[in-house]
Amino acid sequence: MTWTETEYRAYLEEERRLYAWVLCRYGDRTPQEARAAALGRYPYEPAGAPLRGLIFHDEAWHWAMLTLHGEGYWHRHPELADPPSAYENEARGG
Secondary structure, three states, X not given: OOOOHHHHHHHHHHHXXXXXXXXXXXXXXXXXXXXXXXXXXXOOOOOOOOOOOHHHHOOHHXXXXXXXXXXXXXXXXXXXXXXXXXXXXXXXOO
């Protein structure tokens, strides 16, 4: 996918926000811990970087669940395979 720089940065920030929200809400992380983790999970990739934005192929919910519960979380916790309505509401802007 091709984004303008403005679109990329906005999408990156929104995914960081949602990732941090999940870590706080479902992982008992402090906002500061969650934000630091989000910055690590979603680093800025400069324009022209190979595979820029590839992380966006899965939503923040999935990446946060991997962080909290590990690979295969969807088998051990099938109730977490799909984001709950609280996440969907947050993704729509709360």
